[in-house]
Amino acid sequence: MTKILIATDKPFAPIAVKGIRKVIEEAGFELVLLENYTSPNDFISAIADVDAVIIRSDKADKAVIDAAKNLKIIIRAGAGYDNIDLQAATEKGICAMNTPGQNSNAVAELALGLMVYHARNFFNGKSGFELKDKKLGIHAYGYVGKNVARIAHGFGMKIFAFDPFISKDEIEKDGVTAVASAEELYSTCNYISLHIPANSQTKQSINYTLLSKMPSPAVLVNTARAEVIQEADLLKLFADRKDFSYLSDVEPTNKAEFEATYKGRYFFTPKKMGAQTEEANINAGIGAARQIVNFLKNGDRTFQVNK
Numbered sequence: 001m002t003k004i005l006i007a008t009d010k011p012f013a014p015i016a017v018k019g020i021r022k023v024i025e026e027a028g029f030e031l032v033l034l035e036n037y038t039s040p041n042d043f044i045s046a047i048a049d050v051d052a053v054i055i056r057s058d059k060a061d062k063a064v065i066d067a068a069k070n071l072k073i074i075i076r077a078g079a080g081y082d083n084i085d086l087q088a089a090t091e092k093g094i095c096a097m098n099t100p101g102q103n104s105n106a107v108a109e110l111a112l113g114l115m116v117y118h119a120r121n122f123f124n125g126k127s128g129f130e131l132k133d134k135k136l137g138i139h140a141y142g143y144v145g146k147n148v149a150r151i152a153h154g155f156g157m158k159i160f161a162f163d164p165f166i167s168k169d170e171i172e173k174d175g176v177t178a179v180a181s182a183e184e185l186y187s188t189c190n191y192i193s194l195h196i197p198a199n200s201q202t203k204q205s206i207n208y209t210l211l212s213k214m215p216s217p218a219v220l221v222n223t224a225r226a227e228v229i230q231e232a233d234l235l236k237l238f239a240d241r242k243d244f245s246y247l248s249d250v251e252p253t254n255k256a257e258f259e260a261t262y263k264g265r266y267f268f269t270p271k272k273m274g275a276q277t278e279e280a281n282i283n284a285g286i287g288a289a290r291q292i293v294n295f296l297k298n299g300d301r302t303f304q305v306n307k
C-alpha cells in the first residue's frame with residue numbers, strides 16, 4: 001500500500017492530523033505518524049519505505065533523502081523550504097513542494113503580537129507605548145508580509161514595504177507605501193518586520209550597515225529565519241544603541257549574550273511558534289495531504305519548488 005509519512009518534531013494540532021488522515025485514507029493510502037522524534041535517525045528509519053512525506057521545519061538533508069528508497073514527493077507544510085536539500089531531492093527525481101500562504105496569517109498575527117508585547121514592556125506594569133502612527137517597514141511583501149500589513153492597518157500604523165520581486169502597484173493597492181530599496185525601508189521605519197526567505201542571497205544579509213540606519217527607537221521583528229541576521233552585527237548594534245530592540249520567533253545562536261547584557265530589549269520565543277495555530281496546522285497540513293494525493297494520482301506538480 002502507498003505510504004504517506006508525517007514527520008514532525010513539532011507536531012501539528014490533533015485536529016489537523018485527523019484531517020490529514022482523512023484525506024490520505026480516503027485516497028486509499030496509509031498514514032504513518034512520526035511525531036516528537038528526538039534523533040534524526042528516527043526520521044531516517046521512518047522515511048525508508050514511504051512514498052511521500054510531510055514535514056515542517058524538520059531537516060530533510062541528504063542523509064534523510066538518500067535513506068528514502070521509495071520516496072516520490074516531499075512536502076514542506078509551510079512556506080520556507082530551506083530545510084530541504086533540494087539538490088539531493090532533484091538528483092533522486094523526488095518532487096519537493098511547499099504550501100504557500102497556508103500558515104501566513106498565523107505568522108503575521110505573531111509578528112504584531114510581539115510588537116504589542118514589547119511596546120507594553122512585556123506586561124511588567126510600567127507605562128508602555130502604542131503602535132498607532134508608528135512607522136512599520138515590511139521587508140518582503142509575500143503572503144506573510146501582506147497579512148502583517150492588513151493587521152497593522154487596524155493598529156493605525158504607517159506602513160512601508162520593500163520587495164524587489166513585487167511591483168509597486170501590487171504593494172500600494174493595499175494602502176502600503178512601496179520603497180525602492182532595503183536601505184530606504186530601514187532608514188524610514190522604527191519597526192522592521194522580516195519576511196524574507198533564507199537562501200544564498202539573504203543569509204546574513206541583515207547586517208550592521210542596514211540596521212544602523214533605523215531611526216530611534218528601533219525594533220527589529222524576526223518571524224522569518226535566524227540565518228538571515230548577521231548576529232555579531234546585531235550584538236554590536238545592541239552595544240552601540242540603547243534604543244534598539246530585537247523580537248524574534250527564532251532564538252539566536254548567541255542568546256546567552258543577550259540574556260547577560262541586554263535585559264528588557266529582546267524577546268525570543270522558546271520554540272518556533274509563528275505557524276503553531278490550529279488553523280495554520282489545518283490549512284498547511286491538509287493542503288499538503290491534498291497536494292500529495294493530487295501528485296500521486298494525477299501528476300499535479302503545482303507548488304513544486306525544485307523545477
Ligand code: 3PG
Pocket residue numbers: 010056057058077078079080081103224272273274275276
Ligand atoms: C514556515 O516556513 O512555514 C514557517 O517558518 C513555519 O514553520 P513551522 O511549520 O516549523 O512552524
